[in-house]
Amino acid sequence: MNLLDIYKELNTAAKCLAFLEHMRWPGGVKCVSCESERITALVAKGKRNKKTGKVGPDRHLLQCNECRFQFTATTGTIFHDTHLPLEKWFLAIALITESKKGISAAQLSRALGIQYRTAWYLAHRIRKSMVEANPPKLTGTVELDETYIGGKQRGSKRKLLNKEVVMGIRERRGDLRLIHIESPTAENLGEQIRQHVSPDVKQVMTDEWPAYIPAFISAGIKGTKHETIRHRDKIYVRGNVHTNTVESAFSLFKRGLTGAFHKVSLKHLQRYLNEFSFRFNNRKAPDLFGMTVRRMALAGAMPYVTCPPSLVQG
């Protein structure tokens, strides 16, 4: 579904609930309390508006025949305790999944006619659903690189104290991982390599940063698999050896940062990185919107944060 479909087809609370029901239980509704599949759909009209006398739309209330528990598709999901209509949630999800470089809370607030604070909260909830719990390890030919975000550029790689370090790992013709690390030490790099790169990888490619050598050793990846390119000598490609595909992902991310977010809270940098990687890795998915709604319906709740944390120049 694209933004226009969603605008046309998911424009009432009842339609949204029916859609969510389908996304949450594609194999048929199960009781939220006891998992029974013996469910009755109740005809439950919403509250009568005292002023207009109109009765609210069907609430798509479901009842379990075993334990008598009554619920709807939003029960126990992150959609439940917000007062925001599902239509707006879905539009927000569509906007976030469709914008290649991301969308800021300010843009979201204007597009949906909601408060900035609500938009900010919404965007973070949606981002949370984009985190891969156990992503598969990358293999084949894998490029690794680091980039620096925020602050003014000062000194060499070693002295970039006021910048945030983002490590990028990308399998050629495969997935991307972006990880916010404290500094590009052998220990930090090694830890991420162990987590994200398969020891059976065919080749790993990096620039000349020396910390990669002990990092690969600690991750059990043989030195013979490691190819380096000397960026200091302005050499960027040597035959098959380059880190261009991970760098192109960095530049797309950075364009998103300056173009859409302007300011990214350091505390939340990893969430932006997750959002970006999720969209990037699923760029060929036929229905990213539906996929995201489904993930959100299945994910747990996040406590409400009343105000955006301090913003740091990005």
Ligand SMILES: [Zn+2]
């Ligand atoms: Zn039940």
